[in-house]
Amino acid sequence: MKRFFATLLMIGTVAIGLSGLATLPAKALVEIDVNKGNIEPLPIAITDFQGGDALGAEISGIVSADLKRSGLFAPIDKSAFIEKISNPDASPRFDDWKVINAQALVTGSVGKEADGRIRAQYRLWDTFAGQQLSGEQFFANDANTRRVAHIIADAIYERLTGEKGYFDTRVVFIDESGAKNARKKRLAIMDQDGANVRYLSDGRAIVLTPRFSPNRQEITYMSYESGQPKVYLLQIETGQRELVGNFPGMTFAPRFSPDGQKVIMSLLRDDGNSNIFAMHLRSRATTRLTNSAAIDTSPSYSPDGSKVVFTSDRGGRAQIYVMGADGSGQTRISFGDGVYSTPVWSPRGDLIAFTKQTGGEFQIGVMRTDGSGERILSTGFQQEGPTWAPNGRVLMFFRDSNGGPKLVSVDLTGRNEQPIPTANFASDPAWSPLLE
Amino acid sequence: MGRIAALTRNPVMIALVASLAIAGCASKKTPNSAADLGLSGAGAATPGSAQDFTVNIGDRIFFDTDSSAIRADAQTTLSRQAQWLNQYKQYAIVVEGHADERGTREYNLALGARRAAATRDFLIAKGVSAQRLKTISYGKERPVAVCDDISCWSQNRRAVTTLGGAGS
Numbered sequence: 001m002k003r004f005f006a007t008l009l010m011i012g013t014v015a016i017g018l019s020g021l022a023t024l025p026a027k028a029l030v031e032i033d034v035n036k037g038n039i040e041p042l043p044i045a046i047t048d049f050q051g052g053d054a055l056g057a058e059i060s061g062i063v064s065a066d067l068k069r070s071g072l073f074a075p076i077d078k079s080a081f082i083e084k085i086s087n088p089d090a091s092p093r094f095d096d097w098k099v100i101n102a103q104a105l106v107t108g109s110v111g112k113e114a115d116g117r118i119r120a121q122y123r124l125w126d127t128f129a130g131q132q133l134s135g136e137q138f139f140a141n142d143a144n145t146r147r148v149a150h151i152i153a154d155a156i157y158e159r160l161t162g163e164k165g166y167f168d169t170r171v172v173f174i175d176e177s178g179a180k181n182a183r184k185k186r187l188a189i190m191d192q193d194g195a196n197v198r199y200l201s202d203g204r205a206i207v208l209t210p211r212f213s214p215n216r217q218e219i220t221y222m223s224y225e226s227g228q229p230k231v232y233l234l235q236i237e238t239g240q241r242e243l244v245g246n247f248p249g250m251t252f253a254p255r256f257s258p259d260g261q262k263v264i265m266s267l268l269r270d271d272g273n274s275n276i277f278a279m280h281l282r283s284r285a286t287t288r289l290t291n292s293a294a295i296d297t298s299p300s301y302s303p304d305g306s307k308v309v310f311t312s313d314r315g316g317r318a319q320i321y322v323m324g325a326d327g328s329g330q331t332r333i334s335f336g337d338g339v340y341s342t343p344v345w346s347p348r349g350d351l352i353a354f355t356k357q358t359g360g361e362f363q364i365g366v367m368r369t370d371g372s373g374e375r376i377l378s379t380g381f382q383q384e385g386p387t388w389a390p391n392g393r394v395l396m397f398f399r400d401s402n403g404g405p406k407l408v409s410v411d412l413t414g415r416n417e418q419p420i421p422t423a424n425f426a427s428d429p430a431w432s433p434l435l436e
Numbered sequence: 437m438g439r440i441a442a443l444t445r446n447p448v449m450i451a452l453v454a455s456l457a458i459a460g461c462a463s464k465k466t467p468n469s470a471a472d473l474g475l476s477g478a479g480a481a482t483p484g485s486a487q488d489f490t491v492n493i494g495d496r497i498f499f500d501t502d503s504s505a506i507r508a509d510a511q512t513t514l515s516r517q518a519q520w521l522n523q524y525k526q527y528a529i530v531v532e533g534h535a536d537e538r539g540t541r542e543y544n545l546a547l548g549a550r551r552a553a554a555t556r557d558f559l560i561a562k563g564v565s566a567q568r569l570k571t572i573s574y575g576k577e578r579p580v581a582v583c584d585d586i587s588c589w590s591q592n593r594r595a596v597t598t599l600g601g602a603g604s
Contacts, residue, residue, distance in 0.1 A: 180582040206577055208541060222545075228572065229545070250549060250573060253542040266546065268573070272504065272553025274546040295546040311543060317502065318543055339502075341540040355540050381584075384540045400537070428541065 029133065030103045030126045032072050032161045034393065039413065041074035042160065045102035045127075047085045048078070049120065052110035055145065059110055059120060062149035065193065066167040067156065069409070070394070071416030076102050088123065097127040104133070106156060117141055120148045124156055134159045146195055147435070154434070166389035167192060170432040171396065172210040172219050175199065176404060176425035183425075187221060189236065192389075192431070194421040200234060212432045213256045219430075220244065220254040220263050231265050233281070245279050245286060253297045258305045264289070266297040276310055278325075289327035300344045300352075301325065302369070309333075309343040309352050309369075320354060322369065333371030338363075342385050345369070347433075348392035351412075355384040355397075364397050364410065377414035387431045396420065398427040484524045486599045493520045497555065499593040502539065504550040506558050514555065517597055518562030527599040529564070531555045533573045534596070536589035541575060548573035555595040 032042050046064045049056035067073035083096035088107035097105050108122035121137035136155055140148045147168055154165030175188040175197075187201040187210055201207050205225035212219060219234045231244040231251040245251065249268035256263060257278070264278045276289045276299045290296040294314035301308055309322050312332075320334035320343045334340040338358030345352055349369070356363040356376070362383045365376040383399035393412055398405040404425030410417045420426075481487035489495060494517070497510035506514065521529065533552030535544035552571035560566050581588035 181579050183577070185577075206574075208545075208575075208577070250545070252545045266542070268546070268549045270553070272550040272557075274549065295543065295550065297546050298540075298542045313543075339539075341543045357538070382537065 029129055029131075030160065034072065034161050034163055039072055041072055042103055043076055043101050044073050044104040044106065044156075045076045045081060045097055045100070046106045047081065047088075047108070049108040049110045049122070050085065050088050052112070052118075055118070056108075056110050058145065059149040059152070060106070060108070062146055062193075063106065063122075063153045063156070066150060066153035069193070069418050070157065071411050071413075071418075072157070072161060076100060088121075091132075092125060092127075094125075094127045094130045097125075102127055104156075104160060106152075108152070113139065118145060118148065120152070122152045122155070124159055146191060150191070150193075163393060164391045164434065166391045166394060166431075166434065168435050169390060170212075170216075170435065171387075171407075171420075171429050172200075172212060172221075172432070173398075173407065173422075173429040174207060174210065174427045175422070176427055177203075180404070187219070187234070188426075189219075190422070192420075197423065200236070200239070209253060209428050209430075211255050211430045214258055214260040214433060216432050216435060218256075218260075220256060220265075222252050222254065231263065233263070244281070245277075245284070247277075253299065255300055257301050258303050264299045264301065264308065266299070276308070276327075287326070289323065289325075290330065298342050302345045303347050303349045307345075307369075309345055311341045311343060320352065320367075320371070333369070334367070334374075335371060336374055344386055344388060346388050346392040347390050350392070353386040353388060353395055355386065364395060366395075366412065375414070377410045377412070378408070378417060383408070385428055387429050389431055390433045396429045396431060398429060489517075489520060489524075489597075489599060493517055495598065496594045496596045498590060499551055499595070501536070501589075501593065502547065504547065504554045506554055511558070514558045515562060518559050518564050521559065521564045521568075521597075522562075525565075525568075527568070529559075529569050530598045531559075531569065531571045532578075532596045532598060533571065534578060534592055534594050535576045536592040537576045537579065538589055539576065545573050545575035548575045551593075551595045555597070559597070 046060050048060045064075040068075050080100045083093045085107050088109045105125040105127050106122055110120040113119050117139050119139050123135040124133045126133050138148050150167040153167040157165035169192045170189055171192055172189045175186040176183050178184045184203040185207050186199050186203040187207045188197055188199050190197040205223050208222045210219045210221035217236055222229055223232050229250045231254040232241050233244050234241050244263050247267050252266050254263050254265040262278045262280050266274045267277050268274050273293050274295050274297050275291055276296045277286055279286045292314045294312050296310055296312045299308050299310040306325055307322055308325055311318050312321050318339045318341045319332050320340045321330055321332050323330040338356045340354050340356050342355040343352050351366045352369055353366050356365055361379050363376045364378040364386050367374040380399050383397055386395040386397045394409055396407055396409045399408050405427040407420035407426045407429050481491050494513045497513050531552045533548035535547045552573055556569045556571050579592045581591040
């Protein structure tokens with residue numbers, strides 16, 4: 001296993017200002033209100049970073065693609081640019097950018113330090129106010145070029161929307177290949193934009209439902225490798241694996257607690273029903289949270305760890321329930337016309353995403369944590385399994401069409417749906433927190 | 437659709453279709469088993485052999501959507517299975533529970549487990565020793581029929597009784 005988390009500390013950041021200009025009073029600055037219902041994407045000009053030959057264009061290309069896919073930005077075609085930026089540290093000719101309606105402008109440079117590290121810096125300009133909005137400098141080793149670009153995209157996103165970005169993140173998922181009745185399934189990890197795919201299992205055993213730990217170092221998932229389907233823990237860096245718990249029956253549907261200390265999952269009972277348990281990873285202490293003659297599964301903690309949302313068919317067909325993290329106060333919250341499953345609590349705490357089956361179709365939607373305010377974001381013949389971007393503004397899920405599943409993202413407006421490129425079929429995505 | 441609908445009304449035909457699928461699959465895993473399974477003719481299976489079980493008894497039952505209730509037609513099959521298993525006690529048995537794709541992954545793992553348990557419990561009630569029986573759920577991970585409509589989904593909602601722990 002290659003060490004790719006160990007390099008994170010190599011990235012340093014320094015805020016850079018432009019004397020005089022940066023101290024102008026901030027008024028009528030360009031910004032995006034992500035809470036508005038219908039967002040007109042902000043026209044933004046992203047120039048090629050100076051220096052570093054192909055590297056400069058690569059970085060600006062990654063920044064541009066990230067911002068475009070968010071649906072909040074409309075990067076302007078470079079062929080429309082009038083001013084050719086020669087000094088990215090100097091104030092640009094704002095009129096040249098206003099005339100092509102670039103409300104924001106990104107300039108930057110990239111170069112190699114004597115010690116071999118890459119140094120990249122960007123400046124974000126408000127063209128109509130005629131001032132710099134932000135500027136930062138980053139250092140990284142060679143392997144982290146794409147990460148630097150994602151970090152710059154996050155900084156621009158945050159400066160212009162007031163929300164944290166989600167581009168410097170990874171996704172674990174199941175890579176699927178082969179015939180539908182003999183699918184080879186491999187645990188895989190990639191950047192959120194589909195780049196840098198790495199395989200974490202060899203495909204000999206069926207693997208399902210991987211989920212990131214809050215510390216980004218571990219994955220919990222389900223595997224048939226022992227013959228009996230069980231929940232495992234995998235250290236991403238070392239490849240070290242261990243069984244989670246020593247239960248007699250099938251364990252499945254694992255997720256970490258927000259503090260990373262526990263895994264919550266379903267355990268099959270001898271009577272064929274399934275109940276929810278939480279296991280402390282260090283002490284191995286196990287707590288039973290549900291005890292019903294029903295299917296209780298797909299548990300997901302609230303971000304403060306005080307509650308758990310889950311699926312149960314105790315009322316007849318599958319619906320969504322919420323309970324205290326100790327199992328107390330189990331309450332049904334979904335009452336719409338259909339079958340509800342795969343609830344996932346938003347990292348912001350405000351919403352629960354779910355899969356709903358109704359009228360022969362599968363929908364991805366969100367509701368408030370009391371079940372009110374249901375909104376359907378995407379409808380399709382076969383799709384399921386939402387996972388939240390760490391800023392709680394975007395969901396990723398998988399959709400089966402044309403012979404197999406592919407990953408798709410959708411924002412909370414439901415208007416901006418984007419395919420996530422993968423070489424093979426892909427399912428069961430789980431989004432990491434922002435990397436560090 | 438029409439052809440499949442006709443098949444499902446004829447349990448003998450469906451058993452035959454199912455056994456061919458098994459033979460194809462098993463022969464890939466264990467090359468030696470092709471001969472053991474007596475592929476030369478379904479009726480030629482040695483009494484008490486795995487081929488006898490899958491072809492002449494029927495190794496699988498089917499379920500209604502989102503249900504683990506043992507249907508009347510399935511009860512007939514399972515009663516035959518129990519009688520055979522009680523006669524040939526040398527086999528350990530694994531009951532596989534499966535679901536169709538019209539459900540989410542984790543729920544279907546649970547549903548497959550419930551179907552396997554219901555099938556196991558029926559066999560136990562018919563005198564098969566609980567010690568011989570194990571269950572495993574494959575959820576919707578191992579469909580036998582791969583089209584995108586009702587005819588396939590109904591074949592995938594199944595419990596398969598496998599002998600000696602051999603997979604299907």
